[in-house]
Amino acid sequence: MGRQDRSTELSNLDRSSLLHPFTDFKHHKKQGGRTYVGGEHIYIEDADGNRILDGMSGLWCTNLGYSQDSIKTAVAEQLEKLPFYNSFFNCTTDATIRLSQRLSQVFPEAFNHFFLTNSGSEANDTNIRLVHRYFDLIDMPEKKLIISRKNAYHGSTIAAASLGGMKGMHEQFTGLNYVHHIEQPYSFELAENLTRDEFGKQYANKLADKIDELGAGRVAAFIAEPVQGAGGVIIPPDSYWPEIDLICKQRGVLLISDEVICGFGRTGQWFGCQTFGYEPDLITFAKAVTNGYQPLGGVAVRDGIAEVLTSKGGEFTHGFTYSGHPAACAAGEATLKIYQQTALLEKIQSDTMRYWAEQWASLAEHPIVGEARSQGMLGALELVRDKDSTTRLAPDSQAAVFCRNSAVDNNLMIRQVGDSVISAPPLIINREEIDLLIHRLAVALDATAKQYGVNRN
Ligand SMILES: Cc1ncc(COP(=O)(O)O)c(C=O)c1O
Numbered sequence: 001m002g003r004q005d006r007s008t009e010l011s012n013l014d015r016s017s018l019l020h021p022f023t024d025f026k027h028h029k030k031q032g033g034r035t036y037v038g039g040e041h042i043y044i045e046d047a048d049g050n051r052i053l054d055g056m057s058g059l060w061c062t063n064l065g066y067s068q069d070s071i072k073t074a075v076a077e078q079l080e081k082l083p084f085y086n087s088f089f090n091c092t093t094d095a096t097i098r099l100s101q102r103l104s105q106v107f108p109e110a111f112n113h114f115f116l117t118n119s120g121s122e123a124n125d126t127n128i129r130l131v132h133r134y135f136d137l138i139d140m141p142e143k144k145l146i147i148s149r150k151n152a153y154h155g156s157t158i159a160a161a162s163l164g165g166m167k168g169m170h171e172q173f174t175g176l177n178y179v180h181h182i183e184q185p186y187s188f189e190l191a192e193n194l195t196r197d198e199f200g201k202q203y204a205n206k207l208a209d210k211i212d213e214l215g216a217g218r219v220a221a222f223i224a225e226p227v228q229g230a231g232g233v234i235i236p237p238d239s240y241w242p243e244i245d246l247i248c249k250q251r252g253v254l255l256i257s258d259e260v261i262c263g264f265g266r267t268g269q270w271f272g273c274q275t276f277g278y279e280p281d282l283i284t285f286a287k288a289v290t291n292g293y294q295p296l297g298g299v300a301v302r303d304g305i306a307e308v309l310t311s312k313g314g315e316f317t318h319g320f321t322y323s324g325h326p327a328a329c330a331a332g333e334a335t336l337k338i339y340q341q342t343a344l345l346e347k348i349q350s351d352t353m354r355y356w357a358e359q360w361a362s363l364a365e366h367p368i369v370g371e372a373r374s375q376g377m378l379g380a381l382e383l384v385r386d387k388d389s390t391t392r393l394a395p396d397s398q399a400a401v402f403c404r405n406s407a408v409d410n411n412l413m414i415r416q417v418g419d420s421v422i423s424a425p426p427l428i429i430n431r432e433e434i435d436l437l438i439h440r441l442a443v444a445l446d447a448t449a450k451q452y453g454v455n456r457n
Contacts, residue, residue, distance in 0.1 A: 003048070004048070007035070007047035007048050010035045010047050011033075011035065012032075014032060014035060015029055015032050020033070021156070034046050034047075039054075039062075039065075039066030039067075040067055041066060041067050041428075042054055042066070042425065042426045042429055042433060043066070044066070044413065050411055052411045052412065052413050053411060053412050053413065053433065053436060053440065054066075054413045054425070055407075055412055055423040055424070055425050055437050055441075056413050056414060057424050057425060057426045060229060060260075060266070060287055060424050061286075061287035061288050061290075062288075062292040062293075063264060063265060063266070063288040063291060063292075063427045063428075064335065064338055064344075064426060065426045068291055068293070068334075068335070068338060070334050070338065071290070071293050071331050071334040071335055071338070073334075074330040074331060074333065075293065075327050075331050077330070078095055078326050078327045078329075078330035079327050082094075082326055085326065086321060086323070086324075087319070087324040088319055092324055093329070095326035095330045096116070096325075098329065098333050099116075099324075099330075099333045099336075100114045100116075102332070103298075103300065103332075103336070105336075105340070106264075106270050106339070106340075107270070107283065108271065108273070108274060108279075108283075110304075111300040111303070112303060113300070113303075113306035113310070115130065115298055116296065116298040116324040118296065118320055118322050118323070118325070118328070119295060120154070120155050120160070120258070120260035120284060120285075120287065121154070121155025121160035121161075121297075122155075122157065122160075122297055123155075123260070123284045123286055123297040123298050123299050124154045124155050124159065124160040124163055124223070124284055125155075125157055125159040125160055126298075126299050127256050127282055127284060128146060128159055129318045130299060130305075130316075131146070131220045131254055131282070132220065133316060134305055135220055137309065137312040140217075142217060143217065143218060144178050144220055145179075145180060145219045145220060146163065146178060146220055146221050146222075147179075147180050147181070147207065147210055147211065147214075147219060147221070147253075148163045148180070148222070148223050149165050149181060149182055149224055149228075150167075150181050150182070150184050151166065151167075151186070151231040151232075151234070152164050152165040152223075152225060152258075153166060153225070153228070153230035153231055154223065154260075158176070159176060161175070162175035162176040163223055165181045166230075180214060182206040182207055182209075182210045183203060183206050184203075184231065184234060185199070185203040185204070185236040185237065186231075186234050187237065188370070188371050188373075188382050196238075196239070197237060197239045198239075199239075200236060200237030200238065200239030200243065201239045201243050203236075203240060204240050204241075204243035205243065205247070207244055207247050207248075211247070211251050211253055216252055216253065219251070220254060221253060221254040221255070221256050221282075222248055222253055222254070222255055222256065223258055224244070224257070224258065225261065225262060225272070226241070226259065226262040226271075226272025226273060226275065226276050227262055227267060229260075230261075230417070231417065232380055232417035232422060233373065233375075233422045234380075235373050235375045235380075236276070238276075240276075241273075241276040241277060241278040242276075242278060245277075245279060254281040254282065255278070255280045255281050255282075256280060256282045256283075257271070257272065257278070257280035257282070257283045257284070259272050259273070259283050259284060260284055260285060260297070261424070262376075263283070263287075263289070264339070265288070265339070265345050265348060265427050266424065266427070267375055267376035267377075268345075269345070275375075275376065281302045281304075281305055282302065282305065283299070284298075284299055285297060285298055285299075285300065288335070289332050289336075290332045291331070291338075293331045293335075294325070294327055294328035294330075294331035295322075296329070296332055344427060344428070348376075348377065352377070352427070353376055355431050356379070356425075356429075357374050359438045360372055360379040361374070362438070363381055363445070366445045366446075366449070367387075368384060368393060368399070368445060368448060368449045368452070369381050369382065369387075369445065370382040370383065370384035370387050370390050377424060377425060377427055377429075379423045380421070380423075381420055381421050381441075381445075382419060382420050383399050383400050383403060383420065383421065385452070385454060392419050393419075393448070393452045397419050399419065399448055399451075400416040400417075400418065400421055401416050402448050402451055403416065403421050403444050403447075403448040404416035404421055406443070406444035407421070407440060407444035410440050410443055410444060411440065412440035414441065421441075423441070
């Protein structure tokens with residue numbers, strides 16, 4: 001069977017059997033989608049033989065690309081030795097213990113206890129359970145409310161989606177009644193005449209107002225992503241996070257940093273909380289911890305909280321069959337070893353990140369780009385018709401969808417969120433590959449400008 005026939009066959013089988021996440025089922029049934037059959041370095045290959053530069057690191061997780069043999073070998077060897085045992089009822093595996101030791105080395109100093117899950121969503125469910133348990137143990141059982149932000153993404157289980165603030169998701173289910181949302185620090189749309197500094201402080205203080213409205217005695221925690229990823233790479237002003245940190249500390253509210261995207265180098269430091277200078281009580285992680293090669297997530301718990309949890313006694317009635325799965329933990333350990341042995345973060349700090357920031361910023365000159373923002377190895381472009389008034393190019397985010405599709409047709413994987421397009425390339429990308437990414441994106445911007453009648457001056 002030729003490649004084209006095989007590709008068509010796969011597409012037909014896909015359409016007849018798979019219900020895809022975050023997909024319009026009807027549209028997919030009719031149109032089908034893309035099937036990927038290979039990956040090498042920072043490229044993915046689809047069933048038609050296209051070699052696509054992966055500007056999204058899979059789903060923000062293959063930070064080291066697709067060719068890390070030591071991770072693949074570690075998983076294979078673990079499967080050979082002990083393919084499964086669980087961590088319930090005081091048991092665990094040696095691979096699970098080794099990963100937790102390795103995690104202690106890379107997390108901020110005060111984080112030495114880890115509850116493992118299979119995903120970021122499960123980790124955020126776990127956060128709620130841990131936070132409620134913590135306040136019960138210190139005799140403050142009335143502290144049960146959680147505050148989050150509009151347009152946040154914290155996962156897709158009912159609890160994680162309740163924490164999230166995605167309108168389209170909330171329209172399809174009933175959220176938990178003890179989760180409340182405040183406005184996000186999206187300066188491009190909301191800052192109006194405020195300076196970035198003023199805007200950051202003002203929007204952080206929405207948390208103080210909400211805690212005061214609900215009563216600090218009832219609020220258990222605030223959860224947020226350092227940079228909102230799925231919400232459109234929303235980068236808060238420098239003044240935002242220190243203010244949030246202070247508000248939480250002053251009011252006795254735990255701070256949960258959801259680092260499922262920002263963790264493991266994405267913002268330039270190991271964790272986003274280090275980049276933005278705040279001290280969370282709990283850190284959610286997943287995705288890049290195994291370079292996406294195995295499903296694994298978890299919650300890192302600050303020493304003071306862990307001390308309460310581990311000294312008061314009584315069973316914590318929560319966990320998953322595959323919490324601490326040995327093959328996933330072997331992948332995690334091998335992944336973190338690569339970060340450490342190749343001094344990856346030093347490299348991106350001294351070179352890649354700066355080059356990325358410069359090249360990304362150069363796109364701001366394009367006539368349909370209203371803002372080109374970046375942080376670490378993240379970037380977003382706001383697409384506009386008129387740079388001065390920030391008027392959008394077309395209703396219903398059509399222009400950003402067109403731009404994303406043009407990029408993918410031109411062998412660059414990026415993502416569209418609302419009226420912006422975003423990118424989060426593997427951290428191992430080099431300068432020439434950044435040039436190629438920016439070039440392909442500029443071609444897609446040109447095509448979008450042409451499609452929507454904006455002249456390139
Ligand atoms: C910040 C954040 N939290 C949680 C999740 C959910 O993780 P998972 O898809 O592994 O459940 C995601 C996924 O993109 C995320 O971006």
